[in-house]
Amino acid sequence: MRTLCASTLIGEFFVIGFAGLVAMKDDSLSMGTVWTVCGIAMALSVLLCGMITRPGGVQMGWALQIALIASGFVVPVMFFLGAVFAALWWASIHYGRKIDEAKARWAAEAEAPSR
Numbered sequence: 001m002r003t004l005c006a007s008t009l010i011g012e013f014f015v016i017g018f019a020g021l022v023a024m025k026d027d028s029l030s031m032g033t034v035w036t037v038c039g040i041a042m043a044l045s046v047l048l049c050g051m052i053t054r055p056g057g058v059q060m061g062w063a064l065q066i067a068l069i070a071s072g073f074v075v076p077v078m079f080f081l082g083a084v085f086a087a088l089w090w091a092s093i094h095y096g097r098k099i100d101e102a103k104a105r106w107a108a109e110a111e112a113p114s115r
Helices: 002-023 031-051 058-075 077-111
Strands: none
Touching: 002 031, 002 058, 002 077, 031 058, 058 077
16 A cells, blocks of 8 residues: 555655745745645655555545645645545555555465465
């Protein structure tokens, strides 16, 4: 699960950065505000890569997904990209857990004595 979730989060890191570049074109937003918000979100996405397996890591990831969708109020294309990354986040968790279970089962079978 960790690898799939981290891949999704690193992809989000770049999307958040590009969304910041688009948001800078909005005259009603200061460059400092845009990069403070984007910088925090980008740092969170990288930090979450190491926190996935810890308690609350997945929930913090969901909070980032919600924030990414909500950023569509500033950069409208983020409604779509946020939804895509939320779907990727769900798939990373869902299929990542299945892969982890299969790996654990294979490891247990490999350790079991042959009959």
